[in-house]
Amino acid sequence: MTTPLRLGIAGLGTVGAEVVRILARSPDMIGARAGRPLQVVAVSARSRDKDRGVDLSPYDWEDDPVALARRTDIDVFVELMGGSDGPAKAATEAALERGAHIVTANKAMLAHHGQALAEAAEAKSAVLRFEAAVAGGIPVVKALTEGLAGNEITRVMGVMNGTCNYILTRMETAGLPYETVFQEANALGYLEADPSLDVGGIDAGHKLSLLASIAFGTRVAFDQMQLEGIERISIEDIRQAADMGYRIKLLGVAQRTADGLEQRMMPCLVPASSPLGQLEGGTNMVVLEGDAVGQIVLRGAGAGAGPTASAVLSDLIDVAREFRLPVFGQAAQTLADAPPSQSATPAPYYLRMSLQDKPGALASVAAALGNAGVSINRMRQYSHDDNAAPVLIVTHACARSDLDAALQALPDTGVVEGDPVALRIEEI
Ligand code: NAP
Numbered sequence: 001m002t003t004p005l006r007l008g009i010a011g012l013g014t015v016g017a018e019v020v021r022i023l024a025r026s027p028d029m030i031g032a033r034a035g036r037p038l039q040v041v042a043v044s045a046r047s048r049d050k051d052r053g054v055d056l057s058p059y060d061w062e063d064d065p066v067a068l069a070r071r072t073d074i075d076v077f078v079e080l081m082g083g084s085d086g087p088a089k090a091a092t093e094a095a096l097e098r099g100a101h102i103v104t105a106n107k108a109m110l111a112h113h114g115q116a117l118a119e120a121a122e123a124k125s126a127v128l129r130f131e132a133a134v135a136g137g138i139p140v141v142k143a144l145t146e147g148l149a150g151n152e153i154t155r156v157m158g159v160m161n162g163t164c165n166y167i168l169t170r171m172e173t174a175g176l177p178y179e180t181v182f183q184e185a186n187a188l189g190y191l192e193a194d195p196s197l198d199v200g201g202i203d204a205g206h207k208l209s210l211l212a213s214i215a216f217g218t219r220v221a222f223d224q225m226q227l228e229g230i231e232r233i234s235i236e237d238i239r240q241a242a243d244m245g246y247r248i249k250l251l252g253v254a255q256r257t258a259d260g261l262e263q264r265m266m267p268c269l270v271p272a273s274s275p276l277g278q279l280e281g282g283t284n285m286v287v288l289e290g291d292a293v294g295q296i297v298l299r300g301a302g303a304g305a306g307p308t309a310s311a312v313l314s315d316l317i318d319v320a321r322e323f324r325l326p327v328f329g330q331a332a333q334t335l336a337d338a339p340p341s342q343s344a345t346p347a348p349y350y351l352r353m354s355l356q357d358k359p360g361a362l363a364s365v366a367a368a369l370g371n372a373g374v375s376i377n378r379m380r381q382y383s384h385d386d387n388a389a390p391v392l393i394v395t396h397a398c399a400r401s402d403l404d405a406a407l408q409a410l411p412d413t414g415v416v417e418g419d420p421v422a423l424r425i426e427e428i
């Protein structure tokens, strides 16, 4: 008789309840693939009385996830509560203290505490797996840590927040303003409890910081990421980008530069004909580039009960198979500190601004850009009824620092109304 892998599952919401459901539905298939049964011993959530559409009566109940993590009849603590700190972190630490393995979907906790948790796990020879934390059902952690382990990774890129991609593509296809589509996404239950995590780019930034750590052998450095959300993207930006053959995506890019690690998560224009440009709705896409393999494109559901539970189960089956791998693909103690790059790759930028319609206005804007070393490639002024003229400028490739200097100088021209929108154009 093979020894079962005993699980304690904390969090029975969208993801946790689905993990329990699949384990109850397909025990033989999962047991055969894992080489031993996966047995849920105990579960925990806030409310014991909530109907979760799954029979919990076979399992012990713990009100306190830390108590669940400390149970010695559990081999793996499955953390599916969420939150960077609080009970998720306390319970994970408690489980690691006694050498239990961890499987989690919690990108926020790992983005903030990944290094300390990885060191704690590895000190106890425990595994900590987090496939579900990045891009839901897409096996991107596995792709980087296993499939591409022999490559020098040159760039990691992707659309990793389904909610933002839904909002941006729906604005374009339905011609609706941001605020309307944001409300729609909220009604559909897409948004995190704190929507700024989604639309502010933070959730996607958490995910990119984890992939960057694996890809470049560096400590997780979420606090060094350049972050910008999609809140200021207007339907005009989307239309004008489309006019020029681009789509706007909340795009993450991580790459090594001469002086450090470049990590940015921000709305960018990407060619409409590129795989990223064609990504619709709540789908995610991750592009990985390696010196030997070239480019790999992974696409699929980045969220939702089934896809996320699928990733949790993959991790659990690996633990049952006794497959051991350092948390970030190499021993946590060997991960390097990566200074934030001061020399982000130059790129062309899209600028939208509103100019007072008077003689010399365009000339003074062109001069402000030119004085900062930013050269104009294309420029359009749109017809208008009032005294403020919508103007669109596409620059030649320039350093972000030069563009920032130009943006700082624009108010002094006395002709620019409000804050210009500046979006990087990523040729991929
Ligand atoms: P959720 O639906 O909000 O569920 C959270 C669960 O945690 C609930 O069952 C809740 O209990 C329980 N919980 C919260 N605080 C607790 C506490 N102090 N003690 C005990 N239980 C507590 O969240 P989710 O969508 O399943 O997400 C879970 C994790 O997966 C998060 O880290 C999330 O970022 C990650 N993730 C989610 C998705 C997705 O599509 N949903 C995708 C990728 C990753 P009650 O039910 O009693 O309130």
Ligand code: HSE
Residues within 6 Å of the ligand: 135, 136, 160, 161, 162, 163, 164, 190, 191, 192, 198, 203, 302, 303, 304
């Ligand atoms: N809020 C996230 C998204 C959930 O929209 O992609 C999955 O991490």
